[in-house]
Each structure stands twice: as structure tokens, then as C-alpha cells.
Amino acid sequence: MNKRVLVTGGAGFIGSHVCEMYVAGGYDVLCVDNLTSGKVGNLQGLMGHTRFQFVKEDICNLVGMRYLFETFQPHIVNHHAAQKSVVASLENPMDDLDTNLNGLLMLLACIQKYPIEKFIYVSSGGALSKVIVGDEKSKESDMPQLISPYAITKYAGENYVTIYAKAYDFDYTVLRYANIYGPRQIPDGECGVVPIFVNNILANQPSVLMTYPDMPRGCTRDYVFVEDVVEANRLASEKATNTVLNIGTGQEIAILDIYQAILNTFDKEVPIMMEGPRIGDVKRSVLSNDRAKKILAWYPRTSLEEGLLSLKKAIRARS
Template identity: 50%
Template structure:
């Protein structure tokens, strides 16, 4: 099939591109390279550099020329703190930019739209962990609002125009090519600091001295879910994670053991707006997609470390 991956130069999107190409699909990458990297993009993919929000005429010309059968949407303003500071910008990229893609998908007869949402941002402070897709979303940031808004728009486009879709709500994805920065970048932040003999900061609550908990899922497992979503999970919202809570301090200790260094954490008080606990119930993914996370955290972190160390020019042992 011919698949357009929007945001295909990014950390997760580029792995999805690789997985699609490995399965024999023809892939078109659309990316503005604001955060994505050209070296991430598979050489077999055709690349269009443009912005889905501002370059609407160019975007339509790509749809007209390529006639994609599947649109996979990974382009996003992904920072929760930035969405709080600048909700208008967040809405432009995450809502209006996505609506441009949806309109063009209908106009050019796209068979399916795969949208990447956020499990952690939408669940907030859940009463039950791991959380299911049925839980009422906790819309405590513009980022969460924008993701949930598009989920509702997808339902509208389906019942009104017949556009098929699958929503994948990711847990905290980690792995090779991930850049440090923000909560989702805690794994490369820890590893970069350890490689450079620098301390890391742990934000912790008085009743949770080991920090927050998160559900860490390896990027190649996530890419597999995107492959399966081509033909499965129609009109569904599906969690993609492991269902396991991991304390931030435990993640750091595991990274220390892998890298072979012991650098104490700097402990600070919790950050405003942080979700204390998060993990996703992924039984629906197994039922509808035949998917489950197969990479243990230790194994995924070793692969991530080897990739980071190779990229930095250091020898692996």
C-alpha cells in the first residue's frame, strides 16, 4: 500500500516508516523538520518538506500527486508545558493542522487515517491503574484537550464522510533516535547525563519519594502496532503500552546498572501539573490488533544505550 507518514522524520515516526517499508509498503514522508532529523528518514521513502498548518497548498499538491491509501499522523506539538504557555500555537498544530489532513484525506479518498493520541495525558490522575480506554479523560492541559478533540473529530469524519480510522494512545515511548527533552525524554536525558558523568534531577512527591510512575514501551513494539493498524482496529481507540508502572528512580537505577556508573540523583519537589501515576491497560490492543509489547524494559534500555553510545562515537562493550 502507499502510506503517507506525517512526522516521519521524528523519533517514533521514523521507526514507523522503517516498519512499513520492511513490510513492503510504499512510504511518503511529510515533515517540516522542526524537530525531526533527515538522518532518521529511511532512504527508500520519498520526502516532502512542508508544514501541515501553514503550507496548505503544497500539502494538497502532495495528496494530489501521491494519492496515498493510508495517512499515518505522527506530527505534533508534543510538549505539555509548551501547550500551557501557548495554547493557541498548540491548537494550530494539533487541531487545525490535523483538520487540514482530514479534509484532504476525504477529498482524495484515503482508505484509513491512523492518528497518534496520548494515553498518559488523557488519563491524568486516574483512580484505577492501569487505565482503560473507557475512562473519562482528564483534560488538564491544552495538549490533552487537542488530542481528545481530534479523537472526536475522527468520529465525526467517519459518520459524516465514511473515513475509516484507528486511534493509538501511546504510553511513554522510548528507544533509539529519541532526543532528550520534556517528560517523554527522561530516558535519553538520564543516559546522556550518565554517559557524560553528570547528575540527573528526580522530581518527587512527599508520599512518592521515588518519583512519578510511567508506562515505558519500546519504540519498535510501537511501530509494530502501527503496521497492524493498517488492516485492524477500525473505528477504535486503542492503548499502546505495557500496563506496568515504573518509578522514575527505578528507571534511573536500571540505566545506571546498564551503563556501569553510579551518580546520585539530585532530588527536587514535584513539578506543577505532573501526573503522579500512569500506566495503560492494553488488553484491547491484544484483542483488536493481536498486539502486545514484547520488549522487556531492561532489553529495550540496553538497545537504546548501544544506539546512543554508537551515535556519540564511543565504543560499546
Template identity: 30%
Template sequence: MKRVLITGAAGFLGSHLCDRFIKDGFEVLGMDNLITGNLSNIEHLFGNKHFTFYNHDVSNFVHVPGELHYILHFASPASPIDYLKIPIQTLKVGSLGTHNLLGLAKAKNARILVASTSEVYGDPLVHPQTEDYWGNVNPIGPRGVYDEAKRFQEAITMAYNRFHGVETRIVRIFNTYGPRMRLNDGRVLPAFIGQALRGEDLTVFGDGSQTRSFCYVDDLVEGIYRLLFSDYDLPVNVGNPDEITIKEFADEIIKLTGTNQKVVYKELPKDDPTQRQPNINVAKEKLDWSPKVSRAEGLKITYDYFKQLPKTEWYKKEHDFKNFNRK
């Protein structure tokens, strides 16, 4: 039985990846320090003999006994609320954490896939974004702690690939949504649905003309899975190129939820990208992958998930980091 280590296992994407690899007959080692992850996302796996959980911060030395065939590095705060509140930890997991896991991959002769992001493109001057675009990023702005952590992560991953011969894969993830997202994580989709559930007006930052492209989580997991087992070692965009403005998206959420809230406008945050749309030609060519789930279908599943959560979850405003070491 092949063994895979998944970091960030209790998070939104990590937990779905754990499910996929368990389903496909792997022994899964999940690792998370629970700073933004939630054990409720993986508690259904705790009785499975092929799943082991390690409560550990990968910014510290990582040891895994026995053979290890694959590593998927998904440990990182990923929402603006999180990485603006814990900027040092965000930088550390992208740099020290990635370094530790690449060293582990080298020691175990394992293939490693690291989760990068569309944020490496910053506020792009090229649209849609292709993998050969180097980006337009402010390294010292508030978002720089996340953007630059991911850009460094890509650089050190390719250095281990070229210098040490480690088998590496890099996925650049665009906006993804689905069950197990946190309603209070600051990203646009759960923010809109949370406001609708609470009967609040929907907050649009800027004039609403900025765009995003939303990919359902099952499609993303499939793209990641195919990339891991491909022979392609350069970055690959994985996302849904179906682009929509934030204002149009707010209107879709109001229609979906059957609420009569209005849209209110606030100042656009510094360095917030005005456009997001992946060019997925590389994924189509190298992975034979493209998204299958329509936004209408995915949004209904996601809304039904949020609606059945305890109402206490609807009213949580932000993540609580009070018990975490902030050094």
C-alpha cells in the same frame, strides 16, 4: 504498490514507521516541517526510489498528487520541553493539521490513523487506564496545550468517521523509547541517560513515587501497524503495562550505565501525572498484540545507541526553535 503518507516522518516514531512501511513494500511519502524532527533519522531512505520527502507544515493546506491509500498522522511536538516552548504550534498541528489530513483522507478515500497519547487521561483517577476512561485533564494548565490538542484530535477524527464515513483509527500511545530519541527532549528516559553520559546526578521530580510504563519502539510500531489494518475504529491503548516508579527507574539507569551518580530531587512540575499504566486488553483482543521486548533488553539497545552519538549531542540542553515562525 500501496501509497502511505506519514506525517512527522523525521521524528522518533515517524522515522521508525517509515522504515516499517518501506520494508513491507509500500511507497512512502514522508512529511515533516523539521521543527522537532531531524533529517538524520530518515537520511538512509533518501536513495530509496519508494521514499519521497516533503518539507511541509501540515497546519497549512496539504496536497499530495496521485492516489493515496493510507495516512498516518504523527506530526506533533511530543515532549514537555517542545510543547511548552511552542504551545501555539502544538495546538495548531493537533487541530488544523488533523483537520487538513482528515480532509485529505476524505478526498483520497484513504484510511487515516492518528497518533493520540496517554496524556488524554491527564493525571488519572483510574488505574490502570482503560479506553473508556474520560480522563482528568486541566485544560488551562501548561500541559493543556498538548493534552487538549490530542483530545480535540480524537473528537474531530471520530466526527469525520461518523459524519463523512472516513475510515479512521486512533492509537493512544504510552511512554515509548528507543533509538532516534533526542537526548535533550525533556522526557524521563533520555534525560536520565543523558545525565549519566555527562556524569551528572540524575534529577527526579517529586519524590519519585510517580509511575511510568515504558514500551520499546519496535513493539509500538507493530501495534500501530496492526491497528491500521484492523477493522476497529475506536481508540486503542498501545503501550507496555510493566509499571515502574521513577525512583526505581533512575536506579535501573545507574545500574545499566555503570555510573556512580546519586539521585537528586526537585519540585514536581504542575499537572505532572502521578500514574501511567495502560490497560491493553483491547489491543490483545482486537489486534492480537502485546509487547515482546523486555525493559532490560530495550534499555540496553537504547543506551548503546546514545553512547555512540557524538559527544556534542550529549551536551545539548534543549531544542533550538529560533528559526521557526511562532505565529
């Protein structure tokens, strides 16, 4: 019997790649997405496949989600649906709370009635970074800064999953993502700095870089290619870890350097403007991936140059 996996947020940038991985791996996949930011077009390669089905539904709708659990009866829940913007969480913390915590609790309520084997919870390594000093990297055991509502809801979600896993006897893995980039990513605020830069560069329009006085090249981030993230999801689906894992490259890159790398990849020269810092920004973020290497045997395989070239090819294929 094929394993059945329910993927929330499966029509989104990362979730759609995850759905493709599951179908290719022989899983039966139910993709659930309310299409707030996800797109059915991201799933065009899966539509009509005998092992894949898509349902437009909101994870906050308990009645609708209970029906899907009852009829599909997943073995694995892969929870990618989220309000993912730090800035949006500051502007509308109630919406952030509703999607990121109430939505999670709806899923966990369904699991109480319809037991599962594994739960994969997507969290944020960037928002949950500690204060970085020198050559340090954020480890899973470090206390995060928690300087935005988004960080608070994601961290609370991790703890809810841990409690429910023990109470209702399922395995879990928390995947704390670094900054992910790749095909299908939308230019959505700080969550999508790479596609924002790419779109502006291709249109020969200047971009804006938020800087601090002591960080003239902008905040630093850890950028990981989406295919490497998908591999982490595959491994987490096959092995019970029952812990939190950072999924990043362990390499700290200033945002201005990302911009320059994109210019080089697309062979363009377009200026960038500097502005002051943004409220809620983590200044420095880089993740230690030692635990993921040890427990999952996961390694980031794609260099920034290779990832940007793959993105360039995908953009050309679409146009």
C-alpha cells in the same frame, strides 16, 4: 499495486521507525515533516529507496498538503506530527492548538477531497490517563483528567477523527501511546526523560527528578519500547479497528526506578537531585492494553531491561 502511506512527522523519533517498517513491508511511503524536532538524519537508511520519498512541509499549510495528497494519493494516512510537550502546551497553548488541532483539520480537509482508506491517529495515553487509584489501569473508556492544553487538544483530535471517519467513509485507529523510549529519541523535556537521563549519566552529570510529597520516587509511568509501538502501527495499518487502543505495557514504574535501571544498564553511578512537582504533570499513569491484545493481537514483547540494552547498543554503534 503497493499501498501508499503518508506519514506525518516521519522524520521524528517514532515516525522514522514507522517509515522504515512501511518500506520494509512493501508500502510506498511519503514522509512529511517540517523538521521542527524531526531530523533528516533519522531517515538516512531510507534515502534513495525507490519506495520512499521525503518532503519538508508543514501540515498546517493547506495548499502544500493538498498538493501532496493530489500527487501522491495515499491509501493510508499515519499522523505522527504533533506538539508533544505538556509543559510547552501550558507555556504556549496557541502553538499547541495550531499544531495539534489546526494541523489535524488541514489533513482532514485534504481527505474530504482526496479519499483514503485508513487513518491512524497518534494520541497520548499518558496525558489522557484517568486518576489512578490502587492497582487500577487507565482504560480507553475512562474519562481522562484533561489537566493540560496538550491533553485537551489530543482528546479533541480523537473526536474529530471519529466524526470525519463516519462522514467521509474511512476506517481509523487511535493509538494512545504510553511513554515510549528507544534509539533516536531526543532529550526533549518530559517527553524524553530516558534520553535526558542517559545523556546526563554518560556525561557524569546529575539529573533532576520532579517529586510530590506523597510520591518520593517521582511520578509513575508506563514505558514501552519503540519497536513494540512500530508493530502496533503495522497491525493497525492492516486491520480496520475504528476505535481507540492503548499501546503500553500495563506496568507502572516510578521515574526514579527508570533512572536506576539506566544506571545499571550503563554500569554507572551518578547522583540525582530532587525538586518539587511540575505544573500539568499526571501523577500516575499506567495503561490497560487488553483492548489492543483482543482487537489487534498486539502484545508488548520487549522488557525494560531488553529495551535499555538495545538503546545502549544503538548509542555505541553511533559513537
